[in-house]
Structures are given as C-alpha cells and as structure tokens.
Amino acid sequence: MLTPALPPQGATVRARRWRRLRRAVALPLAALALSGCTVPSFGAHPGATSSSKSVYHLWQGFSIGAAVIGALVVALILYAVLRYRRKGDRIPAQSQYHLPLEVLYTVVPILIVFGLFAATLVVENKEVSNPKTNVVVDVNAFQWGWKFTYPGTNALVYGQTTQNPEMVIPVNTNVRINLSSSDVIHGFYVEAFNFSRYALPGVLNQFTIRAQNTGTYFGQCTQLCGLYHSLMWFRVKVVSQSDYASWIATFNNPTAEAAAKAASKTTSQQTASLVPSKPSSTKFGR
Ligand SMILES: [Cu+2]
Structure with missing residues (x-):
C-alpha cells in the first residue's frame, strides 16, 4: 500500500516559522497603514507661518521620540516573552535591586521629560511673543461668521457661513490679531498655521502671525x-506687501470700494444660495 509522501519535518517547521514571522510583520504594518499614519509629517501640517513651522518640527520630534521609545518597549517585552517563555519550571535570573540599572531607568526618563519641556517652552514662547508691528487686524467672531477690520484704515471684510470672508494680510510681515467675540465662544483656527485660539466674549485675545508664503489658507471656527x-468658515489670503497696500487703498476710493462690495456680494449670493445663512438682521460689531 502506498502512503502519501510527507515533507521532511525540518521543512514543515521552517514553513510554520516563516508564516508566523510574516504575520508578526504584517500586523503592525497594517495597523500603521489603517491608522492613516503619515511620515514624516505624522498628520500635522508643515506650516505656513514661522511659528507654525516650529510647531511642526516640535511635533515631529515628539512623534519620532515616542516611536523610538515605543519600539524599544515593544522589543524588550517581546524579548522577555520569547526568551523566558516557560520551559519546565526554570525561573529566569532575578535582577531586582540592581542599583545602577534602577538609577538609569529613573534618570533617563526625567532627562527626556526635561528635554521635551524645554523644546515646548521655546516653541510656545515663539508662539505667544507679540513683536512690534504696524499691521493690525481686529478679528471679530459672531454667530456664524467673521468680521475683519483694519484699525487706522477703512478696510472691512465680513461674511457669514458659506460667504467665506477673506482676511487679507501681507507676506513676511508680523501681523497682530486682536481676537474677540460678539456673542458666544468661538475658535479661530487655521490649519496651515497650526494655530487655534478661543474668541471669547468680553476678552481680547492677541497674537501675532507671520506668513512666509503667499497663498490662500482655509480657516474655520x-x-x-x-x-x-459647521459652516463658520473663513480664508486667510496672504499677498505681497505691495498688493496688500493697494488692497487697503481700494477702501479709500469710494468707487473701487463699491465695485469690490458688489463683486463680493455676487459671490456671496452664489455660495449662500447653496446653504442657508443667518437672516440679515444679524448685528455686526462688538
Ligand atoms: Cu463659532
């Protein structure tokens, strides 16, 4: 009688090990891919202002540090699990009260925390510093829109929900923002600036932004x-300094101002027809 040929035992063991190894590698890779983990940004925006670039680099540093330490911890756990898995009643060598080791694993995390704290402090100080500037924008949030006024000029932009008002600022210039709210708490957030601040009724929040490239950036409450x-959107349009000066000047020219208003109204009507905007009885201003 013929019996089916069996593969040599060594080959079966090797195939099983190989399958296990593939699974062990594929699982963490799938977890990374499915969680949408992006490298090297780790999900953050590279930043369009000087401080947002620092925030981005800080975030990268934190993420890389966390990944390295996470990998070390996982490797040590796996090593202990595999190396000391139960074989009979053998107990691995016990190494508690190893003073140098205990000092090492206490001091190293403390140093890491100090390092992260110092790096955060440097970046946050940059973020909240308010260097002198003569470009100021008063940003006022209200249900459900934004009003941008430029003290010392006639420039004024406002719009609600899908009217998507546009705050125009010059490139490579410190721009002071005075943020306030007319009614409830809102949040001023621009993704490309890695920046968010509350707009609080009765409180003036001040901060300075310095955009490094021209372009239009999306913002929302x-x-x-x-x-x-959910429709409380706005845009930040960064233009060259000369374009900014001529944009401000259009508000001093009644004809140009009227034309600009008419143009923006047409756009507003087109977009506003898609989604409801608040009735026109809204009171603007503080
Ligand atoms: Cu809001």
Missing part, C-alpha cells in the same frame, strides 16, 4: 457655537 457652527 473650532468651538461648537450653534446651529451653523
């Missing part, structure tokens, strides 16, 4: 503030 919170 980040604090649930009522019915059309």
